[in-house]
Amino acid sequence: ETGVTQSPTHLIKTRGQQVTLRCSSQSGHNTVSWYQQALGQGPQFIFQYYREEENGRGNFPPRFSGLQFPNYSSELNVNALELDDSALYLCASSRTSSRQETQYFGPGTRLLVL
Amino acid sequence: AQSVAQPEDQVNVAEGNPLTVKCTYSVSGNPYLFWYVQYPNRGLQFLLKYITGDNLVKGSYGFEAEFNKSQTSFHLKKPSALVSDSALYFCAVRDPLGSARQLTFGSGTQLTVLP
Numbered sequence: 443e444t445g446v447t448q449s450p451t452h453l454i455k456t457r458g459q460q461v462t463l464r465c466s467s468q469s470g471h472n473t474v475s476w477y478q479q480a481l482g483q484g485p486q487f488i489f490q491y492y493r494e495e496e497n498g499r500g501n502f503p504p505r506f507s508g509l510q511f512p513n514y515s516s517e518l519n520v521n522a523l524e525l526d527d528s529a530l531y532l533c534a535s536s537r538t539s540s541r542q543e544t545q546y547f548g549p550g551t552r553l554l555v556l
Numbered sequence: 557a558q559s560v561a562q563p564e565d566q567v568n569v570a571e572g573n574p575l576t577v578k579c580t581y582s583v584s585g586n587p588y589l590f591w592y593v594q595y596p597n598r599g600l601q602f603l604l605k606y607i608t609g610d611n612l613v614k615g616s617y618g619f620e621a622e623f624n625k626s627q628t629s630f631h632l633k634k635p636s637a638l639v640s641d642s643a644l645y646f647c648a649v650r651d652p653l654g655s656a657r658q659l660t661f662g663s664g665t666q667l668t669v670l671p
Contacts, residue, residue: 444599475658484560484646484661485600498658532599538657544590545659547599 444468446535446548454554455523463518463551467535473497474516475545476508479530491516492538520553528555558583558651562662569637570670577632577665579647588650589630590659591621593643600646606630617641637669 445468455461467474473492477485487500491510505521514535520527530552534545559582569575581587588607592600604615611623621632630647644666648659 444601446599448599473657477659477661482663484648484663485659487658487660490658498654500658534600534659536657543657544602544605545657546602547592549599 444535444546444548446533446546448531448533448548448551450551451549452552452554454556456556457523457525459523459555460519460521461523461553463520463531463533463553464515465518465533465535465548466515467533468546471535471537471546472514473536473538473543474510474514475534475536476516476518477532477534478502479532479550480526481529485532488518523555525555528553558587558649558654558660560647560649560660560662562645562647562665564665565663566666566668568668568670571639572636575632575634575637575641575667575669577645577647577667579630579632579662580628581630581647581649582628583649583651585651585653588652589621589623590648590650591615591619591630591632592646592648592661594646594664595643603632639669639671642667642669 447466475490476488479485489499494510509517530550534547536543536545590605591603606623647662
């Protein structure tokens with residue numbers, strides 16, 4: 443196990459609702475990245491947080507937003523849910539002390555939008 | 557922009573035989589390359605990475621990967637496959653000059669090891 447935890451494990455929402463997903467990073471890690479993995483595809487980078495600030499963003503609309511807390515845990519918020527938001531959401535933690543750090547992933551939150 | 561291609565959606569191999577899962581990449585500059593494995597209903601598990609140095613990288617569970625700069629490839633290998641190696645394998649690349657340290661993943665290769 444990586445020590446990265448995510449909650450909840452599963453979630454069902456309806457179109458137009460809002461959702462918050464949570465991630466606790468591995469001890470000693472200060473960076474959290476979020477990815478969306480649609481069925482049958484590889485993970486797609488959503489954004490990354492370092493020192494409580496967004497440190498890069500992929501091709502996702504502004505209704506995807508996030509937070510990082512002083513203890514380095516993080517939240518992913520999605521507003522105005524769409525059917526295509528149904529996916530496995532993965533968070534990964536890493537220690538940004540050099541450019542060679544490895545991202546370690548949590549088990550994911552599976553979101554179904556009806 | 558960085559990209560990764562995994563040309564095979566599915567690879568089947570008999571238990572005890574060697575296995576290869578292919579990956580090619582495109583990135584400006586020298587890449588950082590990674591392999592992850594995903595078991596059903598689980599997150600991604602790190603196997604190995606290439607940063608610099610020896611082109612043959614050894615990782616977890618007997619896996620290794622060979623970096624080939626001229627062919628822009630980073631194929632995953634194992635000398636003797638186990639049924640328990642059956643899973644979904646992802647290759648990923650990171651541009652070391654990028655500020656966000658984001659990983660770009662391939663579409664994945666489903667490995668099935670037949671008993």
